[in-house]
Amino acid sequence: MKVIKRDGKIVDYDRAKIKIAIEKANKEVEPKERATEKQIENITKHIEDLKKKRMLVEDIQDEIEKKLMEYKKFTLAKEYIVYRYNRALIRKANTTDE
Numbered sequence: 001m002k003v004i005k006r007d008g009k010i011v012d013y014d015r016a017k018i019k020i021a022i023e024k025a026n027k028e029v030e031p032k033e034r035a036t037e038k039q040i041e042n043i044t045k046h047i048e049d050l051k052k053k054r055m056l057v058e059d060i061q062d063e064i065e066k067k068l069m070e071y072k073k074f075t076l077a078k079e080y081i082v083y084r085y086n087r088a089l090i091r092k093a094n095t096t097d098e
Contacts, residue, residue: 001048025076033076
């Protein structure tokens with residue numbers, strides 16, 4: 001699968017990036033709120049099972065959020081959403097676009 005990044009570049013899908021992002025969010029919540037290794041594996045498998053040739057990075061992130069909610073990891077999902085929002089603000093601050 002190819003991933004279409006925000007800047008339009010197309011890169012190869014890398015399941016490790018999903019794991020890293022969820023693990024970063026995991027560090028921000030109480031242990032009982034964290035996604036397990038098995039749940040993280042299932043999330044990456046879910047995305048791969050969509051069998052898309054290409055996906056926008058935002059669509060992948062939406063799928064991650066949806067799966068976290070299905071696992072009732074609401075606090076973790078919130079942290080993940082906040083992380084995405086903060087990253088968007090940083091990108092916006094770093095851009096030269098009007």
